[in-house]
Amino acid sequence: DVSSPRGSFILQSGERPVVLLSAGIGATPVLAMLHALAADRSTRQVLWIHAVRDGQHHPFAAEIRGVMAPLTNGHTFVCYSRPTSRDKMGEHFDTAGHLSRSVFDEVRVPQDADVYLCGPTRFMADMKQTLTDMGLAPERIHVEIFSGSDSMSPGVARAVARAPHLPEGDADTGPLVSFARSGIAAHWNPSKYQSILELAEGCDVPARWSCRTGVCHNCESGLVSGAVVYGPEPLDKPADGNVLICCSQPLGDVAIDL
Ligand code: FES
Structure with a gap:
């Protein structure tokens, strides 16, 4: 196809x-x-x-x-x-x-x-x-x-360059995005990040990805709480209770199973 x-x-x-x-x-x-x-x-x-x-x-x-x-x-x-x-x-x-x-x-x-x-x-x-x-x-x-970096597996213990951390210049305003497994809660800054995946990367939170445009579902993760909006719209929606973090933005506070 x-x-x-x-x-x-x-x-x-x-x-x-x-x-x-x-x-x-x-x-x-x-x-x-x-x-x-x-x-x-x-x-x-x-x-x-x-x-x-x-x-x-x-x-x-x-x-x-x-x-x-x-x-x-x-x-x-x-x-x-x-x-x-x-x-x-x-x-x-x-x-x-x-x-x-x-x-x-x-x-x-x-x-x-x-x-x-x-x-x-x-x-x-x-x-x-x-x-x-x-x-x-x-x-x-x-x-x-253009050249894919290594993808990473959520929740799997492996060597990462840095432990998860708050992103550089984390503001004190905006919706809170919590990466539940990593114990990180960072504020969403729409002028800095285009997707929840980009924020996860800014925090060195391990996340899996491939296409980054809502096609492959490699980035599909659990949405513990909250709601997201998609841009671009994924080709197929994720399973109920999940989110495609590569092409979504938070609508208010959210918690992701990463
Ligand atoms: S990385 Fe392919 S759908 Fe998100």
Whole structure:
């Protein structure tokens, strides 16, 4: 069976500047957005920022040059971490090294941009932190996990990097999300988390996941108390008394069997 495409990593309409930020093969989903903007002959400010090892590993390089052409307000910036003698600065790439705040300052990442970020997990965490430190609103930084991390099994004793803890910057307001087995009760911050799963990850609460879009049910967990709302809607509802934490948000205080 094949289902239609789904997920929340989609280009937001409007006139805000767009920053498509990727590393390696993480360019794939943001390239689709670039194609959509080019097909519309968008006049939005579009910044394509890409990090990769060298020219030999640079995906879609020629295609991107062609797709950028109809974008009157589009610019690219490519960073090679280890350029070879065949890679020409100014032709194949713009700077050597790694993406950093100084690069973002140099290319003038707009403060009011919608940022779409895809790449290795560590890259995304670093970039998200850098952009947040620069003052971009966390809810405008959209991320796509492209290479799956190890999933984890709830309630099963195994080595984890850190014991469950309150998330960084836990506020004193908002609905309380209790992870019953982990003994953690954290406040829901809708501008920081898109799903209960993201909050669990922020607390290092072990949780199983795979698709993160309400298809596979790998994240299905017991809903001990409270109610949730779904966004996106799962393809199939979980069993009674359960919740799909990857695509749900709490409606008031909730307790999850994690
Ligand atoms: S991770 Fe697939 S449904 Fe939640």
